[in-house]
Amino acid sequence: MFRNLQKALAIYGGGNTGTEEPPIRDKSDLVEYLRHLVAVTVAYLAERKIDAAAIKQARGLEKVALLADAVEALIETDEAKREYLAKARAASRVYKAILPDPASSEFSPDVVLISVLAERIRSMMPKPDIKAIMQDVEDLLDRSVAPIPYETPDDPEVIDISQIDFDKLREKFDTGKKRTEAERLRALLNQKLTAMVARNPTRADFLERFQNLIDSYNSGSHNIEAFFKALVKLAEDLSEEEQKAVREGLSEEEKAVFDILTKPEPELSDKERDQVKAVCRDLLQALKDEKLVIDWTKKETARGAVRQAIEVILDGGLPDAYDETVFNTKCDTLYRHVFDAYQGGGESIYAAA
Known part of the structure; x- marks a missing residue:
């Protein structure tokens, strides 16, 4: 799909594609291509029992509910999710290419629906670069070109993993959209784990465990209930891991040094563990005061x-x-940890957090 899309856009824009094909002299060919993309995507929705016409006609809470049902159906597996997002991205790009041609009005309701669904799916995914994620739909989602409103109320629940009510989380899963709730928890854990491992490399086993869960689910080894249960258990274990620094009487960065020095060996007595904690504090203080100068990694x-x-x-x-x-x-x-975590001059991943 994307090879054809890039070729069509390049030809329309007058670029040299290196092919023998003649250039498109007006927008008619691109409009026909968009008609094809929209038809294919709407058919894809129908195959998953998503009625695009019903969603477009609905209003208020009914529309919100139908959109939620559609998202639930589209995220059944990672492969299904990727396939839909690829179709939505292609339709969005061609739609923007024909704007502001009057022909675009024919496709606006369908393209806006397709992109709103994609936007909702992306909103549940990890966001390492939100600007890149939103680039594909920022022009399209200008509601001034949409003949119908798509209400997307903000979710008031912003989950902090250290304050999750796990019983409430399970209840919400049991009574709501199971795949949607699992996707939200998965995205939260992905972001949390990325940050936790960056601050403390000894936590890499949690990240490996998380990836194994995803691989098992995608291979069909886990159903959605088992997958969600495993995600909740991982979230509970991560919450417990975060509390260890407090119990040890260490800051987050002191705990990282302490874990590096004590895991998986050697075996230490309580007195020796206290001795290592003192070394962690002394080392970090000495490095910050004297050694971690600006751009130290480059010198x-x-x-x-x-x-x-x-x-x-x-x-x-x-x-x-x-x-x-x-x-x-x-x-x-x-040394590798210090090199990765401290930029010098007071800058570090801990200061950023």
Whole structure:
């Protein structure tokens, strides 16, 4: 689809496509192509028992409910979700290409519906770059070209994983749109895990566990109920993980250093664990005060000074449980973490958070 779409847009715009095909001299061919894309997409909706005409005619809460039902049907699997978003993106791009031609009015109701559904699906997905996500529909969703209103009220529930009422979450799943609720929780966990692993690399096993859940669901090994249950359990475990820093009496960045120095080895007594905590605090303070200068990662001498400080402070403060092999491994891992997490001059992923 996209190869044909890019070719059509390039030819229409007068670009050199490197083909033998003659250029399109007016918008008629592009209009016909849009008619084809819209028909294919509406048929795709119908195959999933989504009545596009009924949604366009509905008003108020009825429209909101029909849109929610449609989204639920379109996110049955990751493959189905990707397929619909690809169709919607193609229709949107060609529609924008023919604007402001009067012929566009023929397609406005369908294209707006198609794109609103896509927008709602994207709103539940991870948002590493919201500007890129919205670029495809920002022009199209100018409601001035839409002959019918599409109400999209803001969801008042902004879930903070540390304050999730898991019983209420399960109840909402049982009584609502199951795939929609699972998709929202999945997106939340994706964002949360990305941030948590960036701040503490020892949490990578949670990210692996999350990906395994998604792979199992997409392969059909889990139904939607089992998938949601597993996501909730992961959310509970992440909430518990976040509380560990508080119980240990450490800040988030101190906890990251502490975990690197203690996981998966060596075995430590309570007294030795307290000794390691003190080393974490001393090391971070020394690095911030003296070594993490602006652009330190770009300067060989500054990088060497940071690495040396790590080795010297750890060597002078860690308990005897750290043999030479373990010590060297910890120094390597800790240096990589500092390199990734601290930009210098007071800038770090912790300051950003």
